[in-house]
Amino acid sequence: xxxxxxxxxxxxxxxxxxxxxxxxxxxxxxxxxxxxxxxxxxxxxxxxxxxxxxxxxxxxxxxxxxxxxxxxxxxxxxxxxxxxxxxxxxxxxxxxxxxxxxxxxxxxxxxxxxxxxxxxxxxxxxxxxxxxxxxxxxxxxxxxx
Amino acid sequence: xxxxxxxxxxxxxxxxxxxxxxxxxxxxxxxxxxxxxxxxxxxxxxxxxxxxxxxxxxxxxxxxxxxxxxxxxxxxxxxxxxxxxxxxxxxxxxxxxxxxxxxxxxxxxxxxxxxxxxxxxxx
Numbered sequence: 001x002x003x004x005x006x007x008x009x010x011x012x013x014x015x016x017x018x019x020x021x022x023x024x025x026x027x028x029x030x031x032x033x034x035x036x037x038x039x040x041x042x043x044x045x046x047x048x049x050x051x052x053x054x055x056x057x058x059x060x061x062x063x064x065x066x067x068x069x070x071x072x073x074x075x076x077x078x079x080x081x082x083x084x085x086x087x088x089x090x091x092x093x094x095x096x097x098x099x100x101x102x103x104x105x106x107x108x109x110x111x112x113x114x115x116x117x118x119x120x121x122x123x124x125x126x127x128x129x130x131x132x133x134x135x136x137x138x139x140x141x142x143x144x145x
Numbered sequence: 146x147x148x149x150x151x152x153x154x155x156x157x158x159x160x161x162x163x164x165x166x167x168x169x170x171x172x173x174x175x176x177x178x179x180x181x182x183x184x185x186x187x188x189x190x191x192x193x194x195x196x197x198x199x200x201x202x203x204x205x206x207x208x209x210x211x212x213x214x215x216x217x218x219x220x221x222x223x224x225x226x227x228x229x230x231x232x233x234x235x236x237x238x239x240x241x242x243x244x245x246x247x248x249x250x251x252x253x254x255x256x257x258x259x260x261x262x263x264x265x266x267x268x
Contacts, residue, residue: 045221051214060185060221063249097168098183110217124208125185125248 042099046080050110052139055131057107062125063098069127073115078129079106111137164227167205167250177236177256184226185248192245194252196238201230205250235260 049056059080069082081104113131120129167182184192184205191206205226232238237257244251 046218047216047221048218049212049214050217054214055217056212056214058221060248062183062185063181063247065247092173094171094173094178096170096172098170098181099168107218122247124188125183 042101042103044103044105046105046107048107048110053133055109055111055113055133057109057129057131059105059127059129060125061103061127064122064125064127066122069120069122071118071120071129073113073118073131076112077106077108078131079104080127080129081105113137163224164204165222165224166228167203167226169228174253176261178233178254180230180252180254182226182228182250182252183248184245184250186221186223187226187245187248187250189245192243192250194241194243196232196241199232199234201232201241201252201254203228203230203250203252 045060047058049058057078057080061082061084064082064084068084069080072079072081081102083102084100086100109131112134114134117132118129120127122128167184169183170181171178182203182205186207187205188208191208193202193204193206195202195204203226207223207225232254235256236254240255242253
């Protein structure tokens with residue numbers, strides 16, 4: 001199953017002559033586009049990268065302040081959550097596509113990490129969290145005697 | 146103010162650079178409109194705003210910091226952002242101002258003085 005990211009309906013392509021077996025998947029993604037019970041879920045895009053020593057998680061969130069984020073690490077999963085409030089409640093909106101309110105994304109990390117060595121920075125609208133892998137997770141060379 | 150989408154047909158995608166459409170909020174202010182476009186990963190140097198014959202084009206090119214490691218899971222699209230708007234005739238194109246902060250591009254579109262509501266006295 002492929003992961004389908006939320007995209008505005010005008011961009012989402014739908015090929016009507018696909019095999020019937022992915023039909024269920026298409027219906028699910030169409031359902032997700034419109035949201036359940038009319039409410040939209042804010043799910044910012046998240047990437048996970050890994051190299052020999054570190055695991056890096058990036059979340060795309062424009063227009064936030066670094067104080068608005070909360071990160072927690074438990075059971076090998078990183079949870080990023082936060083809140084963005086609409087500054088003026090009564091502004092007269094012409095078009096409204098941005099999400100406001102709270103969001104939360106949790107991701108299972110691909111390797112065990114040291115919970116006391118985590119660095120996070122927020123720049124250009126991207127939150128970057130760098131976690132150091134636990135020693136037992138790093139690749140080690142084993143020499144043959 | 147209406148909006149023109151520029152979409153690329155999938156079959157000719159190889160010849161064109163596909164853009165991601167950024168989420169945009171537009172609201173009225175006493176002087177005109179304010180537009181907010183979400184373009185995470187874009188810095189001031191990557192923003193291109195052009196106004197041509199009533200069409201406002203917003204383009205954002207992402208800064209590309211070198212990313213160590215291989216991707217385990219990726220949802221971000223990593224492409225440039227672009228959106229085109231047909232501006233309302235009342236907007237004064239010479240006074241459009243834009244700023245970008247943390248990937249949020251804010252464009253102020255003031256209305257021309259002559260378009261603002263006025264009281265008209267009866268002589």
